[in-house]
Amino acid sequence: MNHFKKIIVFMCINVFLIAQTGFIDIITTNDIHGMVGEQSATFMNPQYPPNILGGSAMHNYIKKIEEDTDLLILDAGNFFQGHPLGIADSGKFMIDWYNSIGYDAIVPGRYDFILGSKNLNHLIESSNFPFLAANLNCNNCELNSKNLLPFIIKEIKGIRVGIIGIVSSSLKDWVLAENLKGIEIDFEVDALKKWIPIVKETGADLIVILTSSGVPWDREIIYDKFIDRLKNDINWSPNDTSLNAVEMAYFAEGADIIISGGVSKGYPLPFYDPNSHVYTFQNYGNGTEFGHFRMKFDQLTKSFIGYESAVKGRISQTTLEDDFTFDKEIKDIIDSNVNDALSSVYTGNINWNKKNNNQCGKSFKSKINDWDVPSFNTNDIEIITWNCEFFPAAWDQTINTLSELILDIDADIYAFQEIRYVGWFSRLMELLPNYDFIISQQSSFMDQAIVYRKDMFDFVRQVEPFADNDYNFAGRPPLRGDFIYQCGDQKMELSVINLHSKCCDSGLQRRKNAAQMLHQYVSKEIDDGFSNFIILGDWNDDLRDLPGEHSFDSFLNDERFYFVNLEIINDPKQVTYPKEPYVSFLDHILTTNELLDNSKYYVQTLPIPDYLGGYEVYEELVSDHLPVMLRFSPK
Secondary structure: OOHHHHHHHHHHHHHHHHHOEEEEEEEEEOOOOOOOOOEEOOOOOOOOOOEEOOHHHHHHHHHHHOOOOOEEEEEOOOOOOOOHHHHOOOOHHHHHHHHHHOOOEEOOOHHHHOOOHHHHHHHHHHOOOOEEOOOEEEOOOOOOOOOEEOEEEEEEOOEEEEEEEEOOOOHHHHOOHHHHOOEEEOOHHHHHHHHHHHHHHOOOOEEEEEEOOOOOOOHHHHHHHHHHHHHHOOOOOHHHOOOOHHHHHHOOEOEOEEEEOOOOOOOOOOEEOOOOOOEEEOOOOOOOEEEEEEEEEEOOOOEEEEEEEOEOOEOEEEOEOOOOOOOHHHHHHHHHHHHHHHHHHHOOOOOOOOOOOOOOOOOOOOOOOOOOOOOOOOOOEEEEEEEEEEEOOOOHHHHHHHHHHHHHHOOOEEEEEEEOOHHHHHHHHHOOOOEEEEEOOOOOOOEEEEEEEOOOEEEEEEEOOOOOOOHHHOOOOOEEEEEEEEEOOEEEEEEEEEEEOOOOHHHHHHHHHHHHHHHHHHHHHHHOOOOOEEEEEEOOOOOOOOOOOOOOHHHHOOOOEEEHHHHOOOOHHHOOEOOOOOOEOOEEEEEEHHHHOOOOEEEEEOOHHHHHOOHHHHHHHOOOOOOEEEEEOOO
């Protein structure tokens, strides 16, 4: 064959091969958390943040692509909690927005249960697309919608794409027990082994796993540790363990790609598993990004042969104002609803006309008696701030120890920070029969909780200001609880604001900004006529720090406020973080002078390690921070 003929044959072969390759465009989102409005990207540049257009730009982008090709549009959970827009109407607006986009499926994430299974079921009923959860088993639970399915098969370009939903099996660690009644979750490995063959037998050519199990930060490091454990730990089985998305991928033989959510960390390229040959995709969350890539398939064999990026060599795109245009009609709708949601947070009236049962609070003895801890209860009000590091630090041991401490100390209100696993907080509360609680609904991680005597305080409302702009609060907006206290003839309206500020020296400017924002918020409330505030928590600054090296100035320079623990910060026995070499006083209680004016009060760091056999035992079982208590008489 001469050289010219070889060229012709080569060109024909390539044309034939190209003709056999098909593409399916896939749009993905995850962890939107109700953030479809415009936002300033302070995480990119705190001083000069670029503008992110959000949902209106994504809507415009998708509608233009749909003019030329069919799309597969998928979401990996946590779609409405996190911004007032998403939670003000319990997620209804977000479902309307998803319907307008034309999503094909969503898998529920742990935050989608934040208002309970009944609310999630209503949202599922309102959607024009199915929610997928193959490993969720309902035993007389409230998730009974026929729109909740294990999988779907969608035909695009002659290819039958099977989409299986896998909910994180660690759901019970993350979600309040009352929100998961009657629900059981199968482990990821069992779910994959069961459902991939079923979907193939049903006729799927390609298989997509849609999961809320999450691709972790440092995915390569986590994966290597997982493989090492898989090979070397003979006492461990992955079959009865909750796995993240890259760990799941190892066992996903027969599937082609995984679309993941559950962690707001995004990656510009997917993770490839050398065992299963599955690609795992995840975008950044909070409405900043969406993914767009093309799944490649062989038209003859209808088999998966890889993927390619839609633009710029990335699987994800940030809707920056410089790069995108928005749909004006959609933008106006989003803006209007954002304004309404923010109004409900910042200008909503408080209904103080609650009926109190006029009791002064009952004390209960703990059924657990491992420690000899004295009562600090008196006829006054005791309120405690307590950072319970990575709660629960020692799992069941923490639950038993902390429940005994709470009942023995016998305070009236506890403000906890750093609640890592909300599901375990339910277990704690089961052991506290005379207390009720509220817990963060808008936080990104490490929630705050307020525990209060339910026959001494009437709960009025829960508000989380700055959930719409929580960068300076490190993704943990303050938790405000409004209560009516009544004991005999004494009655008082009280607002408790629980704060957990950004940690460490690198967060100083954010702590300063957060304190200024909070000062302005509370000042407006005072100007409007309400002044009974207690602001407490882990401020991550020491009142002994030099000027300019702390975040307290806006409150210290306002004579309407007073840090009650100023009176004990120079006592080395009362530091709240006694761990060398960072011994410091980080946990503070701030009140309005109006609340404590002419009343007697007492403040103390509680020496709990003394009752538990030392700080090392206390740190192992409870926390590295010590609790601080304020005792005061109602005016």
